[in-house]
Amino acid sequence: MEIEYGGVEAPRSPLGIERANGRSLLLPEKGRARWKVSRRLLVQIFAAGIFVVLVVSLISCASRAQPVQRSIPSVCRDSPRKPHQIRNVVFMIPDGMGPYYVKLTKGAMKLLGHDDDSMTLDRIIHGSVRTGSLSPEVTDSAAAATAYATGARTFNQNVSVINGKLMPTVLEGAEGVGMWTGLVTTARITHATPAAFSAHVSDRNKENDIAEQQLEQGIELLMGGGRQHFLPKGESGSKREDDRDMEAYAREKGYNLIHTEEELHSAMIPALGLFSPSHMAFEMDRERLRTEQPSLAQMTRRALQLLAAAPDGFFLMVEGGRIDHAGHMNDPVAAVHEVLAYDEAVAEVLKFAAWDNSTLVISAADHETGGLFQGENEFPDYAALAGISSSMEALADEFHRAVRAVGKPDEEAAARKVLRMAGVPDANLTSEEVSSLIEVADEVGIEYLEGGLPLKLGEAISRVLHVNWTTSHHTDVDVSLGVFGGESLRIKNNIDNSELGDAVIEALRVDPWKGHSFTHGSSSEDDCNLA
Structure with missing residues (x-):
């Protein structure tokens, strides 16, 4: 069935700039108004042909507050771009998927009922990404996702913080200028990768805190597993250490709660989808075990249908979170099925991007897991x-x-x-x-x-x-970079993970640091202390 976009009656989210206890992490209402006025003025100036003023405004962005690790964004070095060339960004992360995962998957595709071994991912590969963190060991997902979310590296276990200071994210920058945002994953929604875009904690295992922060961010759409971190302590299956009912709190904030595949089809913005107590089922077990959970592609499709109504564009992160878990278990069977499920989600996004014509799509794993490879012995059976x-x-x-x-x-x-x-x-x-x-x-x-x-x-x-693994942990293998739409030709070759994060921020033309008021409304970096 052909998918309709933009036909969903999704009113502007009531979450906008609401924050608990009056605490705003993003642009205040006046800041948003000033942003809109400034944007109109820029358009008028450009129309009048005063090109010099536009160049000066681009150069001046180099003076914004930035983390120590962050270089001057290339948007401040390169020639000016057309306003609004990129309206939406979909950042897709196949957690743990190294290059040989795709090779192994292709070898099994015909035997699994596919016509050939071609994948949607084949169409968009432009280069590779160097993974890593500031820690001496191989990166974990928290640090790797932080590089993507903030454009700067941090230490393992840290979720968008460094040395006790907050690192604003592209999602927060997008929310700050009135864009809609969403997170979709097959892992827990509070797990390291989605957390890096939506929360700030020094230890990725503080998932109860992450759940609370996510509900304060004004994110229009969250879908994944992890319901155990939203249920009060006394309820069966809860992992919380207090009696806070975060689902009830989400309803108070206006969220529509969804728990099954059937409910997904009628979900509306703002939506909180918690489909499993912990991680969602592996794709190959999802229907066999009658989990009533949607696939990654189904969640992605619905997310795009809903976010397409955003008046000022959107930022969406989509994670194939269980590819990594298959690698940790040295499970080649689940790995193949998870890669195929991720590829189906990529197809949904590319279909939307082709229809929309103003969406930039990025696909890049955070790291490789398991050291999957083919040696000189027998090929896989x-x-x-x-x-x-x-x-x-x-x-x-x-x-x-x-x-x-x-x-x-x-x-x-x-x-x-x-x-x-x-x-x-x-x-x-x-x-x-x-x-x-x-x-x-x-x-x-x-x-x-x-x-x-x-x-x-x-x-x-x-x-x-006859499948070979070198470890059950992460490796430092470079991962494939896929890009489609928008300014895709600017993001290619071999780049650092933090550079890719910077490129996404530039593409949306947002400044995560601008408008932050973590303590007393100041946007200075010194006021971003965790304490």
Whole structure:
């Protein structure tokens, strides 16, 4: 069915500049009015042909308050651009997806029912991005996403802060000039990547604080998992340490709450979609386990339909968050399906961008996970990979239940039965390997995202499928850069992750620092202390 954009009756968000306790993080109303007046004046000046004034105004932006790491944006160095050439930006992040993830996926596509091995991503790859942070070790998602969100690097674990000071984000800059904003992810909405665009904490694990900050930002649309951080302490499944009911608070602020795929279709701005207690299901488990969760593509499509009504444009971040988790589990099967799900979301965005003709689309992973590669030995067994029907996360749960339901003499038989039912060619697994899986059969659940039974299953099945990993953690491999629309030709080749963040800020022509009043309404950097 053809998708309609702009036909959604989405009134201007009542969230605009509302803040709890009168505390505004963005431009005050007067600041917005001044911005609109200034914009009209610039247009009049340009129409009158006073080109020199425009050049001076561009040069003067170099004097704005900036973090130490931030160089003068190239918008202040390059020739002037046409006003409003970029109206919207969609920043897409396939968390953890290195180049070989795409290669592995292409090898399995025909066996999974695709006509060929072509992907939407193929059309937009322009270069690569150097990943990294200020920490001596490989970057984590918090620091990497901060580079994208702020145009400056920070230390691992930090979410848009550095040395105790706040780092304003492109999302905040967009909100500050009246644009609509949105965050879509298959991870928890409070997880590191979406958090870096919408919150400021020194430790990415402070997800309860992140949830509170996100609701104060005036973000028009949030979709993902992580409901556990919005429920009061006494409610089942809650991870909060207080009795605050953040869902009820969101309703008070005007948010429309959605929890299922069916509810997504009728969602309206402002929307808070919390589809899972923690991370959303892997794509290959989503329908099989009847989760009632939407796909990444479905969330992205609805987000675009709603944000298309924004009078002054929008900024949207879309994260394929579970690609990274498949890498942490060394799960090649889930990795392939997550990459395909991400590619479907990319297709939705490109369809919108082609229709809109004023949208810049960026696709770049924050880092690579797992060190996935192809060595000199056998190629992957793509047929066997395509025949497996479960992620290692879901398979671990089924394995655990089956093994613990029988006595010790029958454990191996029960384990092999579960593996065969999931399509795993268990004949290639030795008794020793199955026994090692049984030994960690109780190590299941989200706390074992980077270890326990899911990882052990991933390692064993990867060996059977001839898929190679070097680690279950992040690596410093450069990641692919995809760009489409707007000024895409200016963003290409090999660039630093902070440079890409700067480019996005420039494309929207917003200044995240302008209008901030973290303490007493001052926009100076000294007033941005966390304390």
